[in-house]
Amino acid sequence: MFHPKGPGFGELIHQGLQSVERGYDLLAPKFDYTPFRTPEDVLTASFALAGGPRSVDRALDVCCGTGAALRHLRPLCRQDVVGVDVSQGMLDEARRHVEHAPGEARVELVRGDALALPWHEAFDLVTSFGAFGHILERDEPRLVEGIHRALRPGGRFLFVTADRPSPWRPGYWMARAFNAAMHVRNALWRPPFVMYYLTFLLPRARSLLEARGFHVAVHRDTLPERYARAGLCVVVATRA
Template identity: 55%
Template sequence: MRELAVQALSSVERGYDLLAPKFDHTPFRTPDVVLDATAAALRPLGPFGQALDVCCGTGASMRILRPLCQGRITGVDFSAGMLAQAGRAHPDAEWVQADVRALPFADGFDLAVSFGALGHFLPAERPALFAGVHRALRPGGLFAFPIGAPPPIASGMYWALLGFDLAMRVRNAVWRPPFVMYYGTCPLHAVRDDLTAAGFAVTTVPLTALGLREDGSPRCRLVLARRT
């Protein structure tokens, strides 16, 4: 708890640098079940050539990208600590430190993925992020990422996430540097609009392996944004 408190009172970059050595043993790492469901949805659309993991962290997605891709796999993140862990675990991939709101790539990738990172960007920052991914992809390239359905308002999870977001807003109002991490700022309809504005053709597929809500709708969808 002490370590998490120190990380939460740091910047996003510094916080992840501190968390990096233990990140793969925390609940913050993308669960394997989410990675496997994503791989199953992408497999019929491949094989792909070169791939980019946006906000790659410690490189958890390498396990599913290797079988899907025939070319180079690159991870990009702005935390040097996370990239150091990724490089040790996956020395055969390429790791680039950069701010993903200004990605340093152009027309080089057939597939881009991202897992659990959208909450680190304010809504006003998403257009730059998506424009950079669009620029990094070759024409016809695919940007894929899972996005969860909002929990029902009567559920405990809804109020827990709302409470977390409110606590983060208070923290960022009174403490510097800010730590941007919100769960309620990236609903599917807003993300779809931003992707479309960036030049993507957007569809979604349900990740039914991750379960259904009480109304029968999927708990999670895979967004498929193709550079047109």
């Protein structure tokens, strides 16, 4: 549908009728050939704010998927890079992709829930890319709390989000239509598949992070121009 090596329309429908875990297990081998993967130029620009090679001890990528961000994190770390994801299929792909990535830090992949992170003051840097749509709004405070707990004092949470989108942009209504379809799907079909757009946008993200004691810095001119024009920005939230 998106690429000769990517999933077809029928495959996407079948995956969308599964649970989140099973759906991504099925999608994992072809995920990188879909538009759902965070573009490489977005990752490169975002990680330019994270520091130079071997500048942090330990880093965690939440909802790591097939390991796109882990490949950027490994050269930054002196000790460990950890990826956590609910889908074992995605973790299997991440292991294959990160195995020969540059850097010497040890890579650990953990199957787990982003809302139940088990670490306490273990990381200097936490990242997450393209995964906030899997977190319901009512659960976002739990996500922020878990990331705060996982970071050491002075540690940073780095992610990409958008300002409140303009209803004059065509993409806004496409996202709203997709969200409406997902609400109908989840009302009629079990298990639910949590995937929504326009979530954890900057105003709410800033509010939740500052309420938990983070200092929030918003970088609007870091990403390539086409993403900046769409309202995307890089956020670096530092734990006090």
